[in-house]
Amino acid sequence: MNGIRKQGRGIRGRRALSGYLFIAPFLFGFLFFMVRPMAQSIIMSFQSVGLSAQSGVTHTPVGWANYIYAFTVDPEFNQMLVDEVVRMVTHSLATMVLAFMVALLLNQRFKGRGLARAIFFLPVILSSGVLVGIETNNSLIIGMKELITQSNNLNISNALFGLLRATGVGLPALDVVSNLLTAVYDIVMASGIQIVVFLSGLQTIPRSMYEAAEMEGSSAWESFWMVTFPIISPLLIVNMIYTITDFFMKTDNLIMEKIHEEMFVNLKYGYSSALSWIYFAVAILMIGISSLIIRQGVKHYE
Amino acid sequence: MSKLTLERRADSFLTRNRKSGGLLLKQSLRRKAGSLLRALMLFGLCFLILQPILDKISVSLMMEKDLYDTTIIVIPRNLTLENYQLVSELLNLNTSMFNTAFISLVSALLQVIACTLAGYGFARFDFPLKRLWFVCVILVIVIPPQTISSSLYLHFRYFDVLGIFTRLTGGPINLKGSPLPYLALSATAMGLKNGLYIFMIRQYFRSVPLSLEEAAYVDGASTFGTFMKVMLPQAVPILVSCLLFAFVWQWTDVFYTRLFLPTANTMYLSVRLSGLAESLRTYVSTRRGITSPPVGYVMQIISTGVLVVIAPLLLLYLVAQRWFIESISSTGLKD
Numbered sequence: 001m002n003g004i005r006k007q008g009r010g011i012r013g014r015r016a017l018s019g020y021l022f023i024a025p026f027l028f029g030f031l032f033f034m035v036r037p038m039a040q041s042i043i044m045s046f047q048s049v050g051l052s053a054q055s056g057v058t059h060t061p062v063g064w065a066n067y068i069y070a071f072t073v074d075p076e077f078n079q080m081l082v083d084e085v086v087r088m089v090t091h092s093l094a095t096m097v098l099a100f101m102v103a104l105l106l107n108q109r110f111k112g113r114g115l116a117r118a119i120f121f122l123p124v125i126l127s128s129g130v131l132v133g134i135e136t137n138n139s140l141i142i143g144m145k146e147l148i149t150q151s152n153n154l155n156i157s158n159a160l161f162g163l164l165r166a167t168g169v170g171l172p173a174l175d176v177v178s179n180l181l182t183a184v185y186d187i188v189m190a191s192g193i194q195i196v197v198f199l200s201g202l203q204t205i206p207r208s209m210y211e212a213a214e215m216e217g218s219s220a221w222e223s224f225w226m227v228t229f230p231i232i233s234p235l236l237i238v239n240m241i242y243t244i245t246d247f248f249m250k251t252d253n254l255i256m257e258k259i260h261e262e263m264f265v266n267l268k269y270g271y272s273s274a275l276s277w278i279y280f281a282v283a284i285l286m287i288g289i290s291s292l293i294i295r296q297g298v299k300h301y302e
Numbered sequence: 303m304s305k306l307t308l309e310r311r312a313d314s315f316l317t318r319n320r321k322s323g324g325l326l327l328k329q330s331l332r333r334k335a336g337s338l339l340r341a342l343m344l345f346g347l348c349f350l351i352l353q354p355i356l357d358k359i360s361v362s363l364m365m366e367k368d369l370y371d372t373t374i375i376v377i378p379r380n381l382t383l384e385n386y387q388l389v390s391e392l393l394n395l396n397t398s399m400f401n402t403a404f405i406s407l408v409s410a411l412l413q414v415i416a417c418t419l420a421g422y423g424f425a426r427f428d429f430p431l432k433r434l435w436f437v438c439v440i441l442v443i444v445i446p447p448q449t450i451s452s453s454l455y456l457h458f459r460y461f462d463v464l465g466i467f468t469r470l471t472g473g474p475i476n477l478k479g480s481p482l483p484y485l486a487l488s489a490t491a492m493g494l495k496n497g498l499y500i501f502m503i504r505q506y507f508r509s510v511p512l513s514l515e516e517a518a519y520v521d522g523a524s525t526f527g528t529f530m531k532v533m534l535p536q537a538v539p540i541l542v543s544c545l546l547f548a549f550v551w552q553w554t555d556v557f558y559t560r561l562f563l564p565t566a567n568t569m570y571l572s573v574r575l576s577g578l579a580e581s582l583r584t585y586v587s588t589r590r591g592i593t594s595p596p597v598g599y600v601m602q603i604i605s606t607g608v609l610v611v612i613a614p615l616l617l618l619y620l621v622a623q624r625w626f627i628e629s630i631s632s633t634g635l636k637d
Contacts, residue, residue, distance in 0.1 A: 014525075015427055015428060015429070015525075016427065016429035017429075019423050019426075019427025019428065019429035020423075020429055021423075022419045022422055022423030023419065024419075025419055025420065025491055026416060026417075026419070026420035026423075026500065027435065028490050029416070029487065029490025029491050029492040030435075030438055032490070033487055033490060033492040034438075034445075034450065037450035037454045038445075038449070038450050040453035040456075040457070041449060041450050041453040044452065044453060049456075105340055110340065110341075116344050116348060117627065118623050119351055119352060120347070120348070121623075121626060121627050122351055122352075123351060124626075125612075125615055125616075126355075126615075128550070128554045128555070129551065129553075129554030129555045129556050129572055130554050130555075130556045130572040130575050130576045131608060131611075131612065188351060196627055196630045197630060200630070241444075245443065245444055248446060249446050256446075259448055260448070263451070263452050263455075264560075269452045269456065272452055273449075273452050273453070276448050276449040276452075277449065279446070280445060280446060280449045283444070283446070
C-alpha cells in the first residue's frame with residue numbers, strides 16, 4: 001500500500017473515494033439509524049413525550065426531571081442498577097477465569113477434543129434472544145418458585161450454606177461464592193465465544209517456547225506465568241469487553257426489562273430514554289475502568 | 303496383542319521404571335490422574351450444557367400424566383407426540399417458521415453484504431476521518447440497541463423522509479408492521495450485532511496479503527473488480543460464518559422483531575415462543591374450561607416449544623459447526 005500511496009494525489013484521492021464508497025452503506029445507516037435516533041433519544045430524555053391520535057407525537061421539555069425521577073423517586077431503579085453492576089463484575093470475572101481454564105484444558109491433546117469444543121460453543125447459539133430465560137421468565141413459574149422457597153428451604157446447597165454459616169465462615173465472601181455457584185450455569189452459557197478466542201490464542205504459542213522454558217529449568221507453573229499468560233494477555237481486553245457488552249445487552253437483565261416495560265407498557269418514552277442513557281453511561285464506565293485495569297496489568301509484559 | 307508381547311511390555315515397563323529410579327511410574331501415574339481429572343471436569347461442564355436439552359427432549363415426549371408419576375424421571379412411560387402437535391398449533395408453526403426463515407435469511411444476507419463492504423473499506427483503504435468512523439463501528443458494538451429503540455420506534459411509526467410523504471399522502475406513513483424498516487437497518491449494517499461482523503470481517507481482510515491485490519491492480523483490474531474477483535473468494539470462510547451468526551441470532555431475536563414487526567398477530571417463531579405460556583392459557587381455558595393450566599404442563603409445553611424452535615438451528619450447527627468456530631479462531635488474535 002505504501003507503493004500506491006507514494007504515487008501522488010490522484011491515486012490517493014481515488015483510493016479515498018473508493019474507501020468512502022465501500023463504507024457508504026454503513027455511514028448512511030450510522031448517520032440515519034444511529035446518530036439521529038441517538039440525538040433524538042438524548043433530547044427525548046429531557047422531555048415528556050405524549051402520543052395522541054391526531055397530532056402524532058407531542059414533546060414537552062422538562063429539563064432534568066426524568067433523570068432526577070430515576071435516581072430519587074423511582075423506588076426500584078437505584079437498587080436494580082447496583083445489583084446489576086455487582087452481578088456484572090462477579091459474572092464477568094468468573095466468565096474470564098472459566099473461559100481461560102476451559103481453553104487451557106481444550107488446548108491439550110486428547111480424544112474427543114473436537115466434540116468438547118463443539119459442545120462448549122453450543123451456548124453461543126442456544127443462549128440468544130428468546131431462549132434466554134424463557135423458562136424462568138413467565139409469571140407462573142416465578143410464583144411457584146416463591147411458594148417453594150417460602151414453604152420449605154430444604155435443598156442441599158441451602159442446607160450446606162446454612163451449616164457453613166453456623167460454623168462462622170466469613171459472610172460476604174460466602175455470599176459471593178454461593179451466588180457464583182448458583183450462577184455457574186449462566187456463566188458457562190455465557191462463555192462460548194471467549195473460550196474459542198482464548199483457545200485460538202493458545203494455539204499460536206509455538207511448542208518450542210515451552211521446550212526452551214523447560215530447558216531453562218522452569219516448572220509448568222512458571223512457564224504458565226512466563227510464557228502462556230503474557231502471550232494471551234492482549235486477548236484479555238478483547239474478551240473482557242465482549243463479556244461486559246454481552247452482559248449489559250442481555251434481554252433478561254433487570255434494567256433491560258424495566259426499560260422495555262416503561263416504553264411499551266407504560267408508554268413513558270421520555271423516561272425510558274433517560275433510563276437507557278443512564279444505563280449506557282454505566283456500561284461505558286465499566287468497560288473503561290476494566291480495560292484500564294487490564295491494560296495496567298498487561299503493560300508490565302509489553 | 304499376544305500374551306507374550308504383553309508380558310514383555312509389562313516387563314520392560316518395570317525394568318525401565320527400575321532404571322529410572324521410580325520416576326517413570328510416578329510420571330505415568332501423574333499423567334493418568336491428570337487426564338482423568340480433565341475428563342471429569344470436561345464431562346461435567348459438557349453435561350451442564352447438554353442436560354437442559356436432553357431433559358427437554360425427554361419431557362416433550364411424555365404425556366401429561368407422566369409428569370405427575372413420581373416413578374418416571376427420564377424415560378417416558380407413555381410416549382406421545384401430542385405436545386408437538388399442540389405446540390405447532392399454538393406457534394402457528396407453518397406460517398411462523400416460514401416468516402422467520404424468510405426474514406432471517408434476507409436480513410442476514412443484507413447484513414453480511416453491508417458489513418463486508420464496510421469491513422473491506424476499513425481494512426484496505428485510507429481516507430480522511432477513517433479513525434473516527436472506525437470508532438463509530440466500535441460504538442455500534444457497544445451501544446445497546448435499547449438505548450435508541452424508543453426513538454427508532456417513533457421514527458418508523460411516523461416515517462417520513464424530509465417531509466416528502468406528508469406532501470404526497472397528507473401525513474407520515476406507518477411503517478410499523480412491515481418488515482421494511484428492519485430490512486433497511488440490515489442493508490445499512492445497523493442490524494443485530496452488525497458492528498461485530500464489520501470488526502471480524504475487517505480483521506480477516508487485514509490478514510490477506512497485499513500482494514494479491516497489487517497483482518490484480520497491475521493486471522489492470524478495477525478497485526471493485528479486484529474486490530469481487532480476488533478478495534471475496536479469499537474471505538469465503540469468514541463471510542459464511544458471519545452469515546450463519548446473523549441467521550441464527552436473527553432467528554431467536556425478539557428485540558427487533560417486537561420493535562418493528564406486527565405486534566397483535568405476530569407470526570414469528572421468537573415472538574410466538576415468548577408468548578407461548580399465554581396462548582396455552584387461552585387455549586386451555588377455551589377448550590377445557592379450566593382457568594389456568596397446571597405449572598408442570600406449562601413447562602412441558604414451553605420445553606417442547608423451545609425444542610421446536612431450536613431444532614433447525616441445532617441441525618444447522620451440526621452441519622456447519624466448523625464454519626461457526628474456525629472463523630472466530632481466525633479473527634481472535636490478529637492485531
